[in-house]
Amino acid sequence: MTTTTANTGHACAPGDYKSDLKPIWCPGCGDFGVLQCVYRALAAIGREAHEIAFVSGIGCSSRIPGYTTAYGFNSVHGRALPIAQGIKAANPDLLVLAAGGDGDGFSIGGGHLPHAVRRNMDITYIVMDNQIYGLTKGQLSPTSRHGRKTVTSPYGNLEEPVNPLMYVLAYGAPFVAQGTPADMPGLTAVIEEGIRYPGFAFVNVQSPCVTYGSEDQMIKAQKEILQPLSKMGHDAANRIAAMDLAQHYGKDLYTGVFYRNPVPPATYEALVRGLQASKQAGALPRERILDLFLQREPQDEEDGGSET
């Protein structure tokens, strides 16, 4: 599969998106695989690095923009989505990716997610969901399972985890998928499809924490239990069926596209462009603005405009 960029016509390879920074994740971390899948998905899309903005919050996984050659912003905890939306609003032609962890996205930044979903900007949000705060040495995160022992829950987690898939489906996200680095071709495919989807695309990645995760969360274990939705006869156009499957989050590991709205709703930036065009069509020419402000008849330029 060779792809070319629209602007230059030269082929893009995964290595074109790899920066000189060396990842400092723990050896064995799932995020290494996610990064490879991002490189491959971007190569398949074929946009050049300078046409891509990659925004993240704070956390282990939020280091990911720095490992790419795209414009990157390792921003503020939980604020990847507002910043990504600002970038997209300012320059809708950019391919905008947002990324982070489950704590960043569903706890600290949890209030931003529903509004990003309902605003529906053409952004792909990749969450590396490891069910723990790894960078700060293993505290409970919003997706930590019930009963999980951590430094902040030495007697086991008393709470039920957030279900990110149900969460975004309930808010009406038009594209919802899940992947894992245990299936790199599958993860690459959903990231690529999410980027190609014209609207807000959410990709939850079960990316294990090799330091604070348990054995049953590791890639080896995931390979044994993952079930590709494409082999289950799931109809990705059926949102209710997607929600039914999403209920199994934390118990069964379904991978692939849960929901893809077959009639993509208009994006926020498209609506803004439409509004701008309609307003500009009916707007007064610039030279009439002063007349309008002063509530006077149009002035002839030659009379000097002295009447007020």
Add this chain to the structure above:
Amino acid sequence: MSLRGIDFTALVLRDALDLAILVEEEAEERYREFSSQMDLHDTPDAAEFFRFMSRNEQKHGAELAARRRELFAGEPRVVTRAQLFDVEAPDYDATRAFMSPRAAMQVALRAEEKAYAFFVAALPHLRDAGVRALFEELRDEEVVHQDLVKIELGKIPPDPDVDPEDFTDEPLAQ
């Protein structure tokens, strides 16, 4: 280990050579990444072994590239790195901080076994005689590589019979 969008039944020698070169390139890069990870996490012996493996993969790739130039000089490459997933490159989850040299060698041995399995699985689907001969050669080379790693493994003493996880404390309240 997987390939995306490659039809083995239609594979011609030029593309098979390119595929083999890319397989070596991917493995070389992965071992280089692993050596960086080990350097970063104060695991110098494993880092040195991964550097050794990276040099080996680079050498094999260069040999294949020379053959490709001799047979098909100037012809464009059709297969790409985006189509390959860990054919000979060891899996990302195979490493651990502070892994022993023996554990690093076992990672390499599993990767060579994986590559051998790939060529064995591909053979029944090949129709081009030249491609078949190449894949048989590559399959046999993987056996040689496995033997080389086994020789290295034989040179070092066994790891102590303890699991570092046995010394992991239960989480304590902060």
